[in-house]
Amino acid sequence: MTRGSIEIRENITSTFDLCEISTGLRDHLGLSKNIHALKISCGMHTVSCPIVFIDEEDLSLSLTTSMFEELHLPHHTLSLQGQLVNQKHLKLGPIIGLLTEVKGKDHNVHFGSIHEFCRELATFCYNNGCFFYIFSFSSYNKEKMLGYCFFQDKWVKTTVPYPDVVHNRIHSRKLEKSKTFLELTTDLIENKIPYFNDRFLNKWEVHQILSANEHLLPFLPESELLESKSILKNMLFKKKDLFIKPINGSQGKRIFRVKQIDENQYHLDFTTFSGDINNEYQSFEELFKTLYPRVKKEGFLLQETIQLKSYNNRTLDFRFLCHKKDRHQWKVTSAVARVSADQQFVANLARGGEIHKTKELLQELFGEKEALHLRKLLAELSIEIVEVICIQAGGEFGEFGIDLALDEDGHPWIIEVNTKPSKSEDDLKTGKVRPSAKSIINYCQFLYDQK
Incomplete structure (x- = not known):
């Protein structure tokens, strides 16, 4: 199976359904020169049509307006990966849907605390041949999905293909326990569509899972x-x-x-x-x-309450963001130190906390050599935690935010585990696409490839 990133254009002048394929794309995919018809699929939608080869070096595919509509694609030029399943079937994708609450409408649409993060996901997808959109419970329809695509620097509501992979970023635990959510996820399961993160885990459930593993007990309050x-x-x-x-x-x-x-x-x-x-x-x-x-x-x-190491007499903890690379392997994508606001006993940014660089803060508190050891220890503990939870909690998880702290002796303590970590705390802002955004899309790509 060969993959290439294809520019998909809409041919609005053709009077009948005909697919135009560049010779560059034909050679890249390994299509036979003698093929005269092709089945093209996108999400769960397919179209069959005659094809002609156009003498162009770029990787391009021109479809008629009616074919765009049959594939549920928005009417503008797209860049998508192409997988040649066999000599008669070209699959376009992956189609990645992010499920969350949508506020406002038209040009004032907003995705709450992950709004800016969604833009990063869309940007990374556009540059890597993935089709990305945001959808909500109200826009979910197996026959005709509606979603928000990022186009020309704004979110546009349009018809979109049924997803190949879904990232669950519902923020409300109540909504996640609703009949609507159950019906939606049942549809995804029936259609063999992987989705993550599976659900919220409450603090008591996490504590029970971790405390059942003897090697983690020394780190649990x-x-x-x-x-x-x-x-x-x-x-x-x-x-x-x-x-x-x-x-x-x-x-x-x-x-x-x-x-x-x-x-x-x-x-x-x-x-x-x-x-x-x-x-x-x-x-x-x-x-x-x-x-x-x-x-x-x-x-x-x-x-x-553990007597923890503080910073300038303020509460200090560390957020380690972990992402799944493939079926079994996890990695630490980013780590930040969080320092509470004055007179606050929690370090969350939502409560006025500040983000610091982990390496620099650890060096200031413990010295360069010990800081290196502690950073490695905290990272290893984070991976241990997510591996244990994934095995015992059930469901598909691809991202965790692990909150850890150190006591005066440098001993680590597990503070909290987040299945849908805040996107304002995962990295120091750089103005670029964050590693966490890239890691989420890379895991979506992995799940798509496994299908």
């Missing part, structure tokens, strides 16, 4: 599911300092930190909660009375 008042009281008495985190939380939202100062004194800190909340309490009952209305409706995790 002790954690419990907040199922009763007595569990909180007993763990607080034992540890004196706890985080209380929503198991389905993200971006450092709705996190409590509670300290038992002495037998009848408690201190409470928090990130984002409405209403008046006191910081000091004179009894556990008083403290719990404040906490209970805010934790009763959803699952929360109790996690011991």
